[in-house]
Amino acid sequence: MAVPSTRVFLSNRQPVRPEQSYVLCWLLSSRRPTWNYTLQRAVEHAVLLRKPLVILEAVELDYPWASQRTHQCIIDGMVDASRHFSMYQVMYHPYVEPAPGEGRGLLEALAAAACLVVTDHFPCFFLPKIVAVAAARIPCRLEAVDSNGLFPLALTPSDFPTAYAFRRFLQKNLAEHLEQLPKEDPLRGALLPPPPPLPAAVLRRWPSALEAGIPKAADFPVDRDVPVVDFSGGFVAGQKRLDGFLARLDRYAEERNDPDADVASGLSPYLHFGHVSVHAIFAALALQEGWSPEKLSKKKDGHREGWWGMSAAAEGFLDELVTWRELGYTFCHHRPDYASYSSLPDWAQQTLEKHRSDPRPVTYSRQQLEEARTHDPLWNAAQRQLRQEGRIHNYLRMLWGKKILQWSESPQVALEHLIQLNNRWALDGRNPNSYSGIFWTLGRFDRAWGPERPIFGTIRYMASENTAKKWSVGAYLQRFGDRGLFAGR
Ligand SMILES: Cc1cc2nc3c(=O)[nH]c(=O)nc-3n(C[C@H](O)[C@H](O)[C@H](O)COP(=O)(O)OP(=O)(O)OC[C@H]3O[C@@H](n4cnc5c(N)ncnc54)[C@H](O)[C@@H]3O)c2cc1C
Numbered sequence: 001m002a003v004p005s006t007r008v009f010l011s012n013r014q015p016v017r018p019e020q021s022y023v024l025c026w027l028l029s030s031r032r033p034t035w036n037y038t039l040q041r042a043v044e045h046a047v048l049l050r051k052p053l054v055i056l057e058a059v060e061l062d063y064p065w066a067s068q069r070t071h072q073c074i075i076d077g078m079v080d081a082s083r084h085f086s087m088y089q090v091m092y093h094p095y096v097e098p099a100p101g102e103g104r105g106l107l108e109a110l111a112a113a114a115c116l117v118v119t120d121h122f123p124c125f126f127l128p129k130i131v132a133v134a135a136a137r138i139p140c141r142l143e144a145v146d147s148n149g150l151f152p153l154a155l156t157p158s159d160f161p162t163a164y165a166f167r168r169f170l171q172k173n174l175a176e177h178l179e180q181l182p183k184e185d186p187l188r189g190a191l192l193p194p195p196p197p198l199p200a201a202v203l204r205r206w207p208s209a210l211e212a213g214i215p216k217a218a219d220f221p222v223d224r225d226v227p228v229v230d231f232s233g234g235f236v237a238g239q240k241r242l243d244g245f246l247a248r249l250d251r252y253a254e255e256r257n258d259p260d261a262d263v264a265s266g267l268s269p270y271l272h273f274g275h276v277s278v279h280a281i282f283a284a285l286a287l288q289e290g291w292s293p294e295k296l297s298k299k300k301d302g303h304r305e306g307w308w309g310m311s312a313a314a315e316g317f318l319d320e321l322v323t324w325r326e327l328g329y330t331f332c333h334h335r336p337d338y339a340s341y342s343s344l345p346d347w348a349q350q351t352l353e354k355h356r357s358d359p360r361p362v363t364y365s366r367q368q369l370e371e372a373r374t375h376d377p378l379w380n381a382a383q384r385q386l387r388q389e390g391r392i393h394n395y396l397r398m399l400w401g402k403k404i405l406q407w408s409e410s411p412q413v414a415l416e417h418l419i420q421l422n423n424r425w426a427l428d429g430r431n432p433n434s435y436s437g438i439f440w441t442l443g444r445f446d447r448a449w450g451p452e453r454p455i456f457g458t459i460r461y462m463a464s465e466n467t468a469k470k471w472s473v474g475a476y477l478q479r480f481g482d483r484g485l486f487a488g489r
Contacts, residue, residue, distance in 0.1 A: 073233030348443025351457030401441030
């Protein structure tokens with residue numbers, strides 16, 4: 001099945017130029033060769049135009065929060081992609097900018113001989129801006145393809161105030177899209193002419209990142225205080241992570257929130273860098289569950305359980321992967337102000353304003369927070385995990401956010417701390433879900449909760465003591481606590 005037109009956004013009004021040399025696929029956020037509507041669309045154009053396919057994957061140095069950690073994930077992905085693409089008659093050009101600004105002009109140079117350019121539509125971070133700039137500069141048509149979620153962003157009517165409202169919408173509208181998955185390997189069986197060598201001038205100025213061996217993130221002038229972590233990026237490691245998760249899926253429903261059990265998928269960085277597709281995850285899960293579309297329930301009442309017709313664990317997982325994840329993408333797609341304090345719902349702004357001047361028994365500076373120097377051992381442990389592993393256990397991440405609200409001079413300062421700490425240290429940061437989680441801390445997608453409390457007002461409150469009573473955190477504190485293995489690092 002061809003890429004549905006609802007997935008394709010036209011970014012400029014330039015023509016397709018059939019007389020030119022190739023179709024250019026510019027991978028920006030779906031950095032993978034499989035289950036990828038963007039690549040599939042580029043292949044479809046190349047086959048129709050009988051032109052070769054050139055695939056560009058690049059990374060700059062001077063984007064916000066660029067670090068060794070994020071760079072290494074992207075390089076890992078390039079290595080996997082390069083191996084995969086070498087099986088086919090396509091030209092894959094991975095490029096890692098060696099010094100700030102040196103990559104400037106590469107896209108335009110390649111687009112100069114392109115019939116058209118196909119790229120990703122990603123609704124967040126600096127990516128919409130660079131696509132808009134590119135669209136104005138290149139002489140041919142630029143299409144941005146939505147490979148983000150199971151539900152096409154273009155068909156969402158607006159943003160949704162709660163997960164419940166979005167779940168109801170999905171239950172009414174998602175079914176037909178579950179039968180329209182992208183091709184697993186869009187290059188398999190595609191009849192493409194051999195790709196031309198890239199012009200010598202292009203290769204001299206912007207050589208392949210893998211030409212002289214695999215580069216190391218440490219060689220690049222990005223934030224060196226945020227070092228590489230013990231994590232492999234790329235779609236091969238991502239697939240392995242998915243297989244391992246599916247093998248222990250039955251524990252997800254009961255133990256997802258237990259920090260010591262740590263049974264969640266760990267897929268969020270792979271989803272963020274686009275190394276694993278939500279469609280691939282859904283297809284693997286459906287296969288394992290023996291699922292088919294007839295199993296969907298006729299009841300569309302917005303309840304978490306019972307609609308998919310899968311096991312409780314699979315339904316719980318899909319509620320995170322589809323409802324919550326796509327709620328955030330939908331929000332960013334419709335709300336360019338997604339990162340502003342004023343995008344919070346009115347009730348949340350009002351209650352936070354009412355309690356703005358409440359005395360704060362304790363406040364911490366950004367540096368104290370960043371260095372895990374608070375009075376709260378569980379919070380410090382979560383912050384250390386973020387620094388050490390680039391992630392925080394899901395349940396503790398909520399607590400981590402709530403405490404930053406409690407310990408900051410104002411909700412606006414808390415928001416700034418949250419954005420900076422999350423996006424600087426988390427492998428999955430800089431994503432629509434980063435803003436979902438951060439703003440959820442301050443009331444987005446939530447409702448008012450009683451009793452009204454100091455500082456929080458009616459924003460949902462969480463306490464470390466309750467978390468430690470509710471869940472087992474002993475092993476977690478052993479690893480990341482003030483006296484744990486990683487303390488002081
Ligand atoms: C303060 C705060 C900051 C957060 N920052 C980020 C972030 O930067 N990037 C990010 O991807 N998520 C973020 N989240 C959401 C959530 O914590 C992570 O998605 C989840 O912990 C990732 O772990 P996992 O892949 O093992 O999740 P699983 O439980 O295995 O879930 C599967 C997938 O569903 C999605 N998902 C799960 N929980 C949520 C959620 N609450 N909201 C939206 N999508 C979800 C993710 O894509 C995840 O990979 C944040 C939450 C909070 C409270």
